[in-house]
Amino acid sequence: MSVSASAARRRTIALVGAFAALALSSAPALAQRAEVKGYPVGGGRALDADGSLRIFVLNGSVRVTGWSRDSIAVVGVAAPGQQLFFGGTRRAMKVGLWDRSDPSAQLPSRVEVRVPAGSRVWVKTGYEAEVDVSGVTGGLDLNIVGGRVHVVGSPRELNVEAMDGDVEIEGSPAWLRAKSATGRVTLHGAPEDVGVSTVSGAIVVDAGRGPVARGRFESVTGDVRFTGAPARGGTLDFDTHSGAVDIRLAATVDADVDVTTVAGTVDNALSAARPAADMRNQRLTFTIGDGGARIGVRTFKGAVRLRRE
Amino acid sequence: MTTTHISVEILGDYLDGVLSDGARRDVAAHLAACAECGRRLEALERLRAHAAAAPRAIAPPDDLWPAIRAAIAERKTVAVPRAAGAWRRPAALAAAALLIAAVSSLATWRIARTRGGAELVATAASSRPASARGDTSRDTNSKTNRDTSGRSALLRYVTLERDYDRTAAELRATLEAQRATLAPATVATVERSLRTIDDAIAEARAALDRDPGNQALLQMLTATHEQRLDLLRRATHIQSGA
Numbered sequence: 107m108s109v110s111a112s113a114a115r116r117r118t119i120a121l122v123g124a125f126a127a128l129a130l131s132s133a134p135a136l137a138q139r140a141e142v143k144g145y146p147v148g149g150g151r152a153l154d155a156d157g158s159l160r161i162f163v164l165n166g167s168v169r170v171t172g173w174s175r176d177s178i179a180v181v182g183v184a185a186p187g188q189q190l191f192f193g194g195t196r197r198a199m200k201v202g203l204w205d206r207s208d209p210s211a212q213l214p215s216r217v218e219v220r221v222p223a224g225s226r227v228w229v230k231t232g233y234e235a236e237v238d239v240s241g242v243t244g245g246l247d248l249n250i251v252g253g254r255v256h257v258v259g260s261p262r263e264l265n266v267e268a269m270d271g272d273v274e275i276e277g278s279p280a281w282l283r284a285k286s287a288t289g290r291v292t293l294h295g296a297p298e299d300v301g302v303s304t305v306s307g308a309i310v311v312d313a314g315r316g317p318v319a320r321g322r323f324e325s326v327t328g329d330v331r332f333t334g335a336p337a338r339g340g341t342l343d344f345d346t347h348s349g350a351v352d353i354r355l356a357a358t359v360d361a362d363v364d365v366t367t368v369a370g371t372v373d374n375a376l377s378a379a380r381p382a383a384d385m386r387n388q389r390l391t392f393t394i395g396d397g398g399a400r401i402g403v404r405t406f407k408g409a410v411r412l413r414r415e
Numbered sequence: 416m417t418t419t420h421i422s423v424e425i426l427g428d429y430l431d432g433v434l435s436d437g438a439r440r441d442v443a444a445h446l447a448a449c450a451e452c453g454r455r456l457e458a459l460e461r462l463r464a465h466a467a468a469a470p471r472a473i474a475p476p477d478d479l480w481p482a483i484r485a486a487i488a489e490r491k492t493v494a495v496p497r498a499a500g501a502w503r504r505p506a507a508l509a510a511a512a513l514l515i516a517a518v519s520s521l522a523t524w525r526i527a528r529t530r531g532g533a534e535l536v537a538t539a540a541s542s543r544p545a546s547a548r549g550d551t552s553r554d555t556n557s558k559t560n561r562d563t564s565g566r567s568a569l570l571r572y573v574t575l576e577r578d579y580d581r582t583a584a585e586l587r588a589t590l591e592a593q594r595a596t597l598a599p600a601t602v603a604t605v606e607r608s609l610r611t612i613d614d615a616i617a618e619a620r621a622a623l624d625r626d627p628g629n630q631a632l633l634q635m636l637t638a639t640h641e642q643r644l645d646l647l648r649r650a651t652h653i654q655s656g657a
Contacts, residue, residue, distance in 0.1 A: 160419075226441070228419060233598045245441065247419070251601050251653055262437045267649055270604040280435045283424070287608040287646055299435065305608040305646060320433070326615045326642060345638055347615040366631045368622060386629045406619055406635055 144215060147190040147203070148181040154196050156244065158226045159219075162202030164188070165232040166215035172223030172241030172259070182217030190217075235271070246279075252289075260295070272307075278316060296334060297321075304328045308349075315356065318342060325349045329408075333415060335359045336399035344401075346408040353401070354415045360395035369407040376412045421445055421452045426459050572633045579640040586647035597653060605650045612643045 153159060155176045161168055166185070176196075184190060184203050193200040203215045214234070221227055226245040229237055235253035239246060245263040248255050252270035257277065264279040268286040275284065278295035285291075287305040296316025302309050304325045311323065313334025323330050324345040335356040336342045344351045355361070355376065365372055365381065367388050372381040379392035403410050421429075421442060428434050429442045446453050587609075594602055616639050623632045 233600055251598070252604065262435070263441075269601060269608075269649065269653070281438050285645070285649070288604055299433070303642065303645070305642065306611050324638065324642070326611055326639060345635070347619065347635070347639060368619075368629070368632060368635075386626055387631050404631060404635060406615070406622070406632075 144183045144185045144188070146181070147184045147217070148179075149190060149192060150177055150179040151192055151199060151201075152176060152196045153178045153199055153222055153225060155222045156224050156226075157196060157222065158198040158228070159221055160198075160200045160202075160228045161217075161219060161230070162200070162204065163215055163217060163229075163231045163235070164204055165234065166203070166217070167236035167253075168216075168229055168231060168238070169218040170227055170229065170237070170239040170242060171218070171220050172225075172243060173220045174223060175220070176222050177220075178222070179220045180217055183215060184217075185215045188215055233270075264297075290328075298337075336361055336401060339398055341400045342402070344403045345405070347406045348408050349405070350409045350411070351403050351405060352411045352413075353403070354413055355394070355401075356415050358395075359399065360397055361399040361401050362393050362397045363391065363401045363403075363412065365390040365403040365410050365412070367403075367405045367408070367410055370405045371409045373409070373411045373413075376414065420449065420455070423455065423459065426452070426456050430456070430459060430463065566628075568630060568633055569627050572636065575637065576640070579644065583640075583643055583647060586644065586651055589651045590647060593651065593653075601650075601653065605646070608646055609643065612639060612646065615639050616643070 153176060157176075159178060161170070178199065178201065180190065180201055182190070182203070188203045190203055191201065201219065203217060221242065222244075223241055224244045225242070226247075227239070227242055228247040228249075229239075230249045231237060231253070232250075233252040235250040237248055237250055237253070237255045238258075239248065239256070239261075240258040242259060242261050244261060246257065246261045247265045248257070248267070250268045250271045252268070254271055255266050255268060255273045257264060257266070257275045260277040261279050263281045264275065264283070266273050266275070266284040266286075268289050270288050271286060272289040273284050273286055273291045274294075275282065275292070276294045278297050280298050282293070282297040282300045282302075284293070284301075285303045286307045289304070289307045290310070291302050291304055291307060292310045293300070293302065294312050294314075296313035296318050298318070299320045300311075300318060301322045302311070302324075303322075306327045307325065308328045309323050309325055309330045311321075311330075311332045311334065313332070315335070317335050317337035317340065319337040319340040321332075321336070321340075321342045322345075323332065323343070326347045327349050328346070329350045329352070330344055330346060331352040331354075332342070332344070333354040336359065338360070344353070363376065365374075365388075367381075368386070370388070372388055372390050374380065374390060374392075376394055377392045379390060381388040381390035383389075403412075425434070425438075425442060429439065432439075434442060446456060590605070597605075616636065619632055619636045619639065623629060623636065626632065
């Protein structure tokens with residue numbers, strides 16, 4: 107009993123210490139963001155290293171940072187009338203800011219949350235949100251309406267959904283899905299399995315030398331630019347209505363390429379093959395090197411450009 | 416209590432066995448704890464089993480279009496409650512939703528008529544295999560196979576398009592009912608994006624009218640319909656959360 111009480115006391119002290127350290131280290135950053143008017147909030151709770159955390163902020167910005175402790179610590183500036191809440195257990199917890207008097211309040215707030223690096227984190231914010239995440243290796247599920255999402259690192263899984271927000275990812279999650287309607291999606295990294303979809307936002311992927319095993323990039327009117335390489339035996343699919351598709355492949359890529367466009371143009375610098383116009387579409391199929399990987403491009407009237415890096 | 420559910424896409428990937436090991440374990444753990452997702456998975460499995468068991472090509476009855484038109488006309492006659500005195504807010508929203516559903520169905524019917532829905536079905540029906548018209552020339556075999564394949568794909572698409580439009584109309588009605596709770600900028604973004612998608616669908620559909628057997632067009636249209644539904648689903652979930 108006394109051992110347990112002692113352990114609990116130590117944990118409390120550690121939490122308080124961690125929270126104090128975070129508050130001190132975050133103070134300058136929070137002060138720089140002076141546009142948020144409100145009052146300081148903060149707190150901490152124990153959370154298992156692989157626990158789940160759901161973060162809600164009605165409107166404003168969230169910075170999530172993974173750390174090597176089995177606890178969460180929150181500091182921030184809450185808009186007037188908003189209140190920091192915690193709920194749940196050390197396996198699954200909720201934390202957030204909300205306004206009890208007016209759930210649809212649009213006053214901006216700003217919070218910084220330290221989470222166990224291996225935890226699963228779910229973030230939901232509203233319009234004009236900024237979500238910054240770094241150092242999380244577990245799972246991430248980020249939902250914003252407008253604003254910006256910026257993820258640095260390689261979580262095991264990353265799902266981002268935005269309506270009007272830009273999404274920028276620097277890392278190679280094993281599994282990645284990113285959607286935005288009008289926002290731009292930028293990826294610097296080579297996830298093993300990636301799907302990106304927009305309505306009118308541009309899609310820019312710079313996979314570097316890392317191969318992508320399975321990739322699907324689709325937009326209605328947004329342009330798609332891909333630089334990188336499919337894995338051996340992998341597949342890359344590009345699909346737009348009127349957005350241009352610009353593919354720059356690494357010099358060592360072996361792939362079977364299949365391009366179809368109804369009313370677009372095809373500019374191929376990967377081989378001597380030229381598109382053949384049948385009664386319906388323009389179709390271009392050819393093999394680079396020994397083939398194996400499959401690259402499929404389909405547009406209604408978007409221009410297609412294929413070239414080496 | 417689990418309040419976030421696994422998306423249909425991820426459930427589909429789970430069934431396909433294409434998730435990473437970690438993702439598969441997490442999905443399995445979630446499914447063990449979430450009855451709703453378990454039901455969704457079972458529904459998806461049933462849907463796939465039905466799809467797999469379905470014939471690969473369905474010969475359309477000659478009177479297909481009248482039946483479709485009758486079904487649409489039936490939907491078109493959804494009763495819209497009239498206001499009696501001052502509307503209560505929920506009643507007004509429900510009425511608005513029903514009205515939009517009815518108008519959308521009517522619009523779908525008109526679009527199908529004016530943009531060649533009937534013509535497409537007629538084209539598909541008239542492009543019967545040459546052998547069925549008494550032409551036994553071997554030279555026509557290849558074309559016959561293409562025609563048969565194109566006709567089947569086209570008829571599948573026409574049916575699918577109706578389902579897409581109906582689902583989209585229902586989601587639009589839901590979204591309309593939520594409009595007052597959404598930020599004006601959000602509503603503007605959603606509407607702008609829907610217009611972009613609708614324009615793309617209309618453009619590709621017009622091309623399909625001119626070239627009804629174009630498989631690439633059918634696939635593009637299907638993909639764009641999917642994007643419209645996905646956008647609508649996401650828009651209707653903006654207000655959901657904790």
